[in-house]
Amino acid sequence: MNRPSQEFPPILDKRGAPHVRRFDAQRWLIDNIIRANGIDWDQPRSLYIHAPCGMEANADFAGIRERVKKMADIGPAFAAVARRREGKANAALAADRKITARDNFFMAAVHWGAAQWPYDENDETNIAYNNKKRECYAKYAAIADHHVEAVWVPFKDKAIPAWLHLPPHHSGGRLPVVIAVPGMDSYKEIQVALYGDRFLNRGMAVLAIDGPGQYEAPMIGLYFSMENWMAAGPALVEWIAQRPELDAARIGISGTSFGTLFGLVLTAHEPRIKACAVMSVCHEPGCRTIFEEASPTFKKRFMYMSGITDEDEFDKFRQAITWEGHADRIRASFLCVAGEADELSPVEHSEAMVAALKGPKQMVIYQESRHSVGNVPATNLGPFPPILVADWLADRLSGKSFVSERWYVSGSGEITKTAY
Secondary structure (H helix, E strand, C coil), rough: CCCCCCCCCCCCCCCCCCCCCCHHHHHHHHHHHHHCCCCCCCCCCHHHHHHCCCHHHHHHHHHHHHCCCCCHHHHHHHHHHHHHHHHHHHHHHHHHHHHHHHHHHHHHHHHHHHCCCCCCCCCCHHHHHHHHHHHHHHHHHHHHHHHCEEEEEECEEEEEEEEECCCCCCCCEEEEEEEEEHHHHHHHHHHCCCCCCCHHHCCCCCEEEEECCCCCCHHCCCCHHHHHHHHHHHHHHHHHHHCCEEEEEEEEEECCHHHHHHHHHHHHHHCCCCCCEEEECCCCCCHHHHHHCCCCCHHHHHHHHHCCCCCHHHHHHHHHHCCCHHHCCCEEEEEEEEEECCCCCCCCHHHHHHHHCCCCEEEEEEEECCCCCCCCCCHHEEEEEEEHHHHHHHHHHCCCCCEEEEEECCCCCCEEEEEE
């Protein structure tokens, strides 16, 4: 097949922006909430986007938090910082300061990606920001401290966009590999940290993807559907099996937020996957809470991901968004990390999903944590969730066994374990 160009054509699938009644009627309310609570009104996006960039980006995100007073400010605020970082990167490259250049190209790419978030259609702004994101990330990849490679995984008549990362100083042999599946509001360029990445440091390669419907995928006409995610696993594993650096017998999945559902479905339909670890759950069948009770931006974004502009059509479509009929196919080792007070997907739905799994399993619930697992005493004093996931995957891909258990991590950091 012909691989898509890294530069997207000026005209793509012009379906227009999704129409969400609550978003249109409550736009004034969203802007007032942002003015009162800042850019992280619906979830801590400035924290999880910031984390891969390291300490140098502190001032970037502090300035963006100050600047954003309404939703229309989000794209321009991130784009302005992206331009500044890109300028610093080019100046450093001209001065042969490659480390400074790579750091700034990475941060520029992250900011260009964040600038895309408010644009729920393939308009000129979204396309331009996406091209700048790819351009900066490719320049980072060329001088990174480890192997970073642009990947297009053949999928039906299209391709799944991805970046392949190998651990620093890899000198041969087949590596275990983690397929990193983002959520609905995150993207492949933030799945691997600029420095000290949790997976690379543990000797695992990372294939960071934008799967069907995620960020770059709908720009090339690859939309979300349950069927597309069912088919994604075989396509990704076949690609991995053809790479001499990667061990197709040691493949793990890491999924975050809506990636907890996407990764589950992917795993259910690809028996060669050895382990799946998901965190910050979206497991409510039909997704009523996130689409009807939470910020209407979630529904609008997911309609764009699905290629659907009519809300009534989407409301029928979303009834099929479920783990039911998929989880009971899974025999691979499975870890589910959730917040007790998840406001986007009540945790009882994840409990039911874990109960349906047929293989060895572990569930970890953090007291008082909301959807984005963290920033509560349980996560600060107990096992740190991202590192728990990384250690768990490293153990599974190295063949270590474990006991199927449910953990409850209290605010004191104490863990109460119950056998399944």
